[in-house]
Amino acid sequence: xxxKNIVIVGGGPAGLEAARTLRNAGLTPILLEGxxxxxxxxxxxxxxxxxxxxxxxxxxxxxxxxxxxxxxxxSKVEEISRIKDIYLVRxxxxxxxxxxxxxxxxxxxxxxxxxxQELGYGIYDRVITNADMERYFxxxxxxxxxxxxxxxxxxxxxxxxxxxxxRACSKVxxxxxxxxxxxxxxxxxxxxxxxxxxxxxxxxRGWEDMYYNAQTKYGIRFVRGRVCEVxxxxxxxxNIKAEDTxxxxxxxxxxxxxxLMSGIRPRKDTExxxxxxxxxxGTDGFYxxxxxxxxxxxxxxxxxxxxxxxxxxxTLPETFSSARSAAARIIEYLESK
Amino acid sequence: xxERLLSGFDPFVLPxxxxxxxxxLYCLVAFVRLxxxxxxxxxxxxxxxxxxxxxxxxxxxxxxxxxxxHVKLWKRNPRLGYMHSSIxxxxxxxxxxxxxxxxxxxxxxxxxxxxxxxxxxxxxxxxTELKGSLLFFLMDFFLAVIxxxxxxxxxxxxxxxxxxxxRTTRLSLIDLIGLYSLWAIFPLRWIAExxxxxxxxxxxxxxPINWLLRSFMSNPENITAAxxxxxxxxxxxxxxxxxxxxxxxxxxxxxxxxxxxxxxxxAARRGFALVQIKSCPGCGVCxxxxxxxxxxxxxxxxxxxxxxxxxxxxxxxxxxxxxxxCLMCGKCKAVCQVQFDSISVRRLIREAVPYKLAHxxxxxxxxxxxxxVSAENPVEVLYYAGCMSAQTPVIPRSVQRLLDTANISYKxxxxxxxxxxxxxxxxxGRSSQARELIRSNTRIIHSSGCKILIVSCPICYRMFRxxxxxxxxxxxxxxxxxxxxxxEGRLAVRQGEERIAYHxxxxxxxGCGIYNAPRRALSAAGSLVPVPKEKVESICCxxxxxxxxxxxxxxxxxxxxxxxNLTANGPDLVVTACPLCLKTLADASDSTPVKDFAQVxxxxx
Numbered sequence: 001x002x003x004k005n006i007v008i009v010g011g012g013p014a015g016l017e018a019a020r021t022l023r024n025a026g027l028t029p030i031l032l033e034g035x036x037x038x039x040x041x042x043x044x045x046x047x048x049x050x051x052x053x054x055x056x057x058x059x060x061x062x063x064x065x066x067x068x069x070x071x072x073x074x075s076k077v078e079e080i081s082r083i084k085d086i087y088l089v090r091x092x093x094x095x096x097x098x099x100x101x102x103x104x105x106x107x108x109x110x111x112x113x114x115x116x117q118e119l120g121y122g123i124y125d126r127v128i129t130n131a132d133m134e135r136y137f138x139x140x141x142x143x144x145x146x147x148x149x150x151x152x153x154x155x156x157x158x159x160x161x162x163x164x165x166x167r168a169c170s171k172v173x174x175x176x177x178x179x180x181x182x183x184x185x186x187x188x189x190x191x192x193x194x195x196x197x198x199x200x201x202x203x204x205r206g207w208e209d210m211y212y213n214a215q216t217k218y219g220i221r222f223v224r225g226r227v228c229e230v231x232x233x234x235x236x237x238x239n240i241k242a243e244d245t246x247x248x249x250x251x252x253x254x255x256x257x258x259x260l261m262s263g264i265r266p267r268k269d270t271e272x273x274x275x276x277x278x279x280x281x282g283t284d285g286f287y288x289x290x291x292x293x294x295x296x297x298x299x300x301x302x303x304x305x306x307x308x309x310x311x312x313x314x315t316l317p318e319t320f321s322s323a324r325s326a327a328a329r330i331i332e333y334l335e336s337k
Numbered sequence: 338x339x340e341r342l343l344s345g346f347d348p349f350v351l352p353x354x355x356x357x358x359x360x361x362l363y364c365l366v367a368f369v370r371l372x373x374x375x376x377x378x379x380x381x382x383x384x385x386x387x388x389x390x391x392x393x394x395x396x397x398x399x400x401x402x403x404x405x406x407h408v409k410l411w412k413r414n415p416r417l418g419y420m421h422s423s424i425x426x427x428x429x430x431x432x433x434x435x436x437x438x439x440x441x442x443x444x445x446x447x448x449x450x451x452x453x454x455x456x457x458x459x460x461x462x463x464x465t466e467l468k469g470s471l472l473f474f475l476m477d478f479f480l481a482v483i484x485x486x487x488x489x490x491x492x493x494x495x496x497x498x499x500x501x502x503x504r505t506t507r508l509s510l511i512d513l514i515g516l517y518s519l520w521a522i523f524p525l526r527w528i529a530e531x532x533x534x535x536x537x538x539x540x541x542x543x544x545p546i547n548w549l550l551r552s553f554m555s556n557p558e559n560i561t562a563a564x565x566x567x568x569x570x571x572x573x574x575x576x577x578x579x580x581x582x583x584x585x586x587x588x589x590x591x592x593x594x595x596x597x598x599x600x601x602x603x604a605a606r607r608g609f610a611l612v613q614i615k616s617c618p619g620c621g622v623c624x625x626x627x628x629x630x631x632x633x634x635x636x637x638x639x640x641x642x643x644x645x646x647x648x649x650x651x652x653x654x655x656x657x658x659x660x661x662x663c664l665m666c667g668k669c670k671a672v673c674q675v676q677f678d679s680i681s682v683r684r685l686i687r688e689a690v691p692y693k694l695a696h697x698x699x700x701x702x703x704x705x706x707x708x709x710v711s712a713e714n715p716v717e718v719l720y721y722a723g724c725m726s727a728q729t730p731v732i733p734r735s736v737q738r739l740l741d742t743a744n745i746s747y748k749x750x751x752x753x754x755x756x757x758x759x760x761x762x763x764x765x766g767r768s769s770q771a772r773e774l775i776r777s778n779t780r781i782i783h784s785s786g787c788k789i790l791i792v793s794c795p796i797c798y799r800m801f802r803x804x805x806x807x808x809x810x811x812x813x814x815x816x817x818x819x820x821x822x823x824x825e826g827r828l829a830v831r832q833g834e835e836r837i838a839y840h841x842x843x844x845x846x847x848g849c850g851i852y853n854a855p856r857r858a859l860s861a862a863g864s865l866v867p868v869p870k871e872k873v874e875s876i877c878c879x880x881x882x883x884x885x886x887x888x889x890x891x892x893x894x895x896x897x898x899x900x901x902n903l904t905a906n907g908p909d910l911v912v913t914a915c916p917l918c919l920k921t922l923a924d925a926s927d928s929t930p931v932k933d934f935a936q937v938x939x940x941x942x
Contacts, residue, residue: 115924118728164924165889229727229754232734241754252753268927 004334007032007089007099009077012040013316014308014323015105016062021327023068030097031069032089034076038063040107046137048316049179050206058316080277085337087303100337101303101330102277104287105323106270108309111158111262119154119260120230126238127230127258129157130173133180148191148256151184152240153177154227155197159263168284170263171313174201177261178214185218193220194253196227196242204315223251230258264313277301286312297326305330338442338469341461341536345443349565350451356575357450363579364587371591374608379600386598399593404586405429409674413622416500420493421620423486424519427479434476441468454571457530458564462538469538477540480530483523491520504630505621506582506642512619515581518574525567532560582646588615589675602678605685606648614682616675617645623669623679628877629662631898632891636662641669641679648682658886660686664895665764665883666843671873687766687885696770701777704756705784715786718747723794724757725916732793732916735935736815742942743828748785756781758797759804764883775805782807791818793935795845795915796882802849814845816855816914816934823861831941835863838908840899840922841875842915855914855934862941866908876902878913880921896925904929912937 006022008015011033022029037043039062045055076092080102087099113121113129120127125144128136136142155177159170174197181193195214200222202208214220225243233239238255266285274281279299280288287306290298297305307326308319372380386392402408405426411418435453439446442460446452452459462469497505508516530539531546532554539547547554554560578584592612600609619642629636639659647656660683669679720740722733733749740747756778759771782790790807792798793815801812813821822828837859845851852872856865870876879887879895900922903911911926913919914934923931 117731117920117923120730123730123734162889165893231727231730239753 004100004337005030005098006101006103006330006334007087007097008103008105009089010034010040010105010107010308010310011038011071011073012105012107012308013042013058013062014107014310014319014326015040015103017320017323018103018105018307018327019069019071020062020065021324022330025327025331027331029069030099031071032075032077032091032097033071033073034092036073038071038073041110044131044134046134047179047183049175050204050210052179077273080273082303085303100334101305103305103307103326103330104273104299104310105306105308105326106267106273106310108264108313109267111164111265113157113260113262115164116157116260118229119157119227119258120232120238121260124230124232124236124238124258126236126256127260129260129262130176130180131262133184133259137180137183145257148184148188150253150255151181151188151191151193151257151259152227152253152255153181153193153195153259153261155195155261156226157260157262158265160198166263166265166284168313169201171201172315173261173263175204175207175210177259178210178220180259181220182210182214182218185220191256193218195220195222197222197224198226225251227258264309267310270310277304279304282312284312286310295329297322297329303333305333338466338538339461339463340443340446340459342459345446345449345452345459347455347458347561347564349561349568350455351568352565352572353451353454353568353575354572356572356578360575360578360587367579368591371608371611374604374611375600376603376608379603379608383595383598383600387594392594392597395597396594399597400590403593403674404589407674410620410622413672414501416489417502417620417622420486420489420500423482424490427483427486430479431476431483434472434479438472438476441472455564455568457533457537457539460537462536465538470540473538473540473543477542480523480527481542484527487520487523502621502625504624504637506619506624507638508619509581509646511577511581512583515574515577515583518570518577519583521570522567522574525563525570529560529563529567532563582617582619584615584649585618585675588612592616592675596676602681602685605682605689610678610682610685613675613677614645614648617642617677618674619646620674622672622674626668626672626874628664628666628668628879628895628899631876631895632879632887633894636891639663641673641677644679644683645677657686657690659683661885662887663884664843664877664879664881664887666877666881667847668843668874668877671847684764684766687764688768690766692767696773698773701756701773704754705777705780716746716748717787718745718789718791719750719782719785719787720747720791720793721750721755721758721782721797723751723792723797723916724755725794725796727751727754729916729919729933731936732919732933735933735939736791736793738939739819739828739935739942743822745822745827747791748787750781750785750790758794758800760796760800761882763800763804765885771804779805779807782810789813789818791815793914793916795842795848796917799844799848814849814851814854814914816845816858817851819935819938820854820858823858828938829942830858830861830938832861833863833941835909836866836907837863837910837912837937838866838868838903838906839871840868840878840903840911840913840918841872842913842918843875843877843881845914846875847873858938859912859934862937863910866906868903869905870902878918878921879925880917882917892921893925896921900925900929900931910937 006029008019008029008031011031015031019029019031039059042055042059047054074093077089078092079090081088087102089097089099110131136145155173177195181195185193202211223244225245227240227242229241231239238258240253240255242251244251279301282288287310289296289306289311290300297307299306305326307323407418407422410421435456438456439453493500530543534543534547595609595612602610604610623642624637624640627640629639639662644656644659663683665680667680726732756774759774762771790810790812798814823830839856839859859865876899878899879892911929911931912934919933
């Protein structure tokens, strides 16, 4: 088994964790990353809920020891073809790798918030997304954040929205919004922070406490209802229209900053990869596992495995466990061959 | 030429006579019932128009061009035009010539329905006469024309792509019986006349067949059998005619005078609408035109041809479903051969669905009294962005910037939200509820003292044009207004390099007939790229407010299809002039950016 090759596509948290697990089992996985750095979305995030640990620390521990892993950056996968039991993975860097098993850890992309034009992202400077907010936390700089007095967080942007043909929940934005709301409140204690939500899905361990603290300790106001329109006033403040469904009334507010919680969407190339590899997609556009309970890491095509958020929204701990279980499943598969 | 049978009768004419009498009786009863369904005013208008010489001329021309020659269809699709007109016009000519023959040779038989049809069975030719030969030649010529049409019709069933059609109407059983009997009529006539060609005379079609099959044809027993078969085919066709799509043949004779009398559709399934529904020949032109076809295969069953069929069948559930799902883009109406006003019919079907919710109009007064626009300092220009433009902030922002650049003093009608123009209610069939909104908006507009009202949403624009009575106020779509400013030199636009594909919003294009103003203005900013299907043929983006039940998945498939048409010639930019189109197309577009008309002008000032 030791001379069997495994190619992992995607060097984010799932890819890194799976590579480490396989390496620890004595194998030499090949890890391909399309961008110029390993880490995926962890690179763009400042801190992680609920513990507020820095994303960079997590990433550091993931990449601290890459001994025994052959990893390549700037290596976008161009084509995967199959000859009998061997997959040939051709990359944009010009290499072709032979693999007995391929693990897809291609992850997700954040919803493009400009598509919700009514919320004004890309039109008004003071409308930003959760990713912009994290960048601000990391760098401490944003051209439009100067002592904001009122800040709004809009949940479910690009998730649970029939209008953009996505009914699914992105799972992590509620907690992210609360984490970011508390952070910004710490930075600007005088600001009034509002969260516009549909439901607060605080299912994870410690998340309810976060929500409780947000209300009691930070004084964040939670408004149940969607923001429907945003316009800009004379002084570049934002006028928002929303609905408070608990009061049953439309409301209007002035905001100095509006943060859109962009949801988790499948990557654009998901469909191409799926048709290239003849693996099935779910109606939500993510890869479908062969079986929803037992064989969650296997695709509908033999020898192609799945881990992480390429199979749908997941929290970071879920992603890591999925990566480890995929590694275990790959070892089983290669031994049976 | 003299009569062969002294009695002038043979039992084989009976099937034809039964069918003929049935059709005539049916049409008579239907006509009387129809007149009962019209209001007194409509009835008077209709009958009066029948005696106005100008109208008579128009009726004759329209019946000739539309029903017989299918001029509209020729222009749209020559092959299909030939197929339909060869059968319709050829048949008409055969009947006409049959009557001329009867009048010329046996005037005392002119009162018999069947005589002109079965003329050659009853006649014997003695020697040759010039007028007889000429008539026979013409009869055979038109028979040949019809047979070529039938041959095309048969081929169309096998290979419709030859006619440039992707889809064609799926026929019901009764339509199929009608179709097959129609196909059978003319070959049977050919054979029947071939049998008697050596006795009654014939021409280049009938004499050769008589020679070719002499041994079979000279048997007198086969003669009656052939004429029986011909008569049975005619009888069958006429008996199923009132229940099939072929009812369009008599219905169109009423439709055209009614249309020329200026009648409007006022009820979904009665009066003028009923005539239109019966006039639908199911030619299938609307099926390919309908954007629903892009949403999925089964969605093509929502086209107008099927709406007409479901109404004819009185299947309430189905026709309500079809009516609710429609995007109301108006393309079927624009391409329809009989100008079936399916949009009004759909709206009226929606209106007939009871709606029990009480409406709360109390909020209206707060807008009227808020004094956002007041007469204290009246301005020339008022800008109404509308609720859809509020969802696409880039539009009102660009419009305001352009107005500022051109130094226009203007006021916003809805800086803090507005009262809806009422179009969504009208489209949903709630016109009486819409009246309340119209009243309040009219008061606000008049109290502003403006002379020009600019609207950036074609949906509102159409509403203001059609349903509002704004005396002394000129309503302009922003494309018209900016086009005017550019022409007058008040707004300078820099010529750019971009290749622009312009999407005609349904409500602006087919709805209000504005195709050129946006194109003129845009060509000042970039170069326009032709789009395969544009102007009247433009494909709805799928986002239309018109549909009440279409899912967002289906809508997005339509948007992708519409965008494919727009980007066919590889433009750098897709531009539209409607907030809803902008949103829908931008969502569907992966590579080509989609921008608003004002946004593009703004970038070039």
